[in-house]
Amino acid sequence: xxxxxxxxxxxxxxxxxEAITLDLFKTPGWPDLxxxxxxxxxxxxxxxxxxxxxxxxxxxxxxxxxxxxxSSSPLVNLHxxxxxxxxxxxxxxxxDTDHISLMLERTIADVQAAVERFGVENVILENxxxxxxxxxxxxxxxQPAAICQVVEETGCGLLLDISHARIAAxxxxxxxxxxxxxxxxxxxxxxxxxxVHPWENGLRxxxxxxxxxxxxxxxxxxxxxxxxxxxxWMLAFEYGGVGEKFAWRSDPQVIASxxxxxxxxxxxx
Numbered sequence: 001x002x003x004x005x006x007x008x009x010x011x012x013x014x015x016x017x018e019a020i021t022l023d024l025f026k027t028p029g030w031p032d033l034x035x036x037x038x039x040x041x042x043x044x045x046x047x048x049x050x051x052x053x054x055x056x057x058x059x060x061x062x063x064x065x066x067x068x069x070x071s072s073s074p075l076v077n078l079h080x081x082x083x084x085x086x087x088x089x090x091x092x093x094x095x096d097t098d099h100i101s102l103m104l105e106r107t108i109a110d111v112q113a114a115v116e117r118f119g120v121e122n123v124i125l126e127n128x129x130x131x132x133x134x135x136x137x138x139x140x141x142x143q144p145a146a147i148c149q150v151v152e153e154t155g156c157g158l159l160l161d162i163s164h165a166r167i168a169a170x171x172x173x174x175x176x177x178x179x180x181x182x183x184x185x186x187x188x189x190x191x192x193x194x195x196v197h198p199w200e201n202g203l204r205x206x207x208x209x210x211x212x213x214x215x216x217x218x219x220x221x222x223x224x225x226x227x228x229x230x231x232x233w234m235l236a237f238e239y240g241g242v243g244e245k246f247a248w249r250s251d252p253q254v255i256a257s258x259x260x261x262x263x264x265x266x267x268x269x
Contacts, residue, residue, distance in 0.1 A: 001191075001224075001232055003266040004044050005259060007037040008240035010252040015040055020259040026236045029067050033242065042072035044234060049114070051125065051150075052082030052103060052141060056110035061117055073233065074122045075189060076114055077159050080147065081128050082107060082138045093139045100140045104149060107141075111154040124189045125151060126159040129167035129205065142168035144182035157189035160232070162220055163196050163205035163213070170203055177219060185229040193217050193262070194238045206238055208254045214261075221269050235266045 002023035014020045025037040029047045037043045045067050082103045090099045114123045130142040169179035195207040223229040240250035
């Protein structure tokens, strides 16, 4: 398994100073940033593609076509994010079977469109948290049964965001490990991790790792080492980034202290 983390100026400086070691940088699908990161390390491009609202069926794939040859991974990631704006009159926390069936139908169509374009072996679906910081995603998308159904019917792989899963489990009042084990881990292809902190009467990710985060990651990696779960090609530490949104959470001291520990854990699998 390879170790990557979000590209940030702080991480780039630490890498140049040999204070941290990375196999790859992870970047959004921004051509200039991809080029900048490629000057230091191979890049895993993470695309902003949402499955769940039926929009990918008519998508323009030009961004992916242009950037995928620059990525060190052939995988095209989709976020399982059926947005409320595309389901007028449907409550965020609906339990109506007709609503959920419609959500699954649209999600499967979106994922299938990507599968037909890039190949079933190259498409991965990322689980979403609920509530997210922007609470506009139908909660039904966080149910393990829904994620399993989409993966099973389309044949795609799973991008397991451990932090998303833990937030979703908390919101659904489920045990974290039971929630994680209920996901389609036999189709695991990629992992993401960040710290999860209490935040405004809820939880927030993309923050420094806390003790419980280390324990959760160790539990996941143990499942992979034991062969209970499929192997992942990469784990990405999604701390830090570029721009004002990440300025307050790209602390070089955090990166310098936590990236080496993560690198060792990943390479011990």
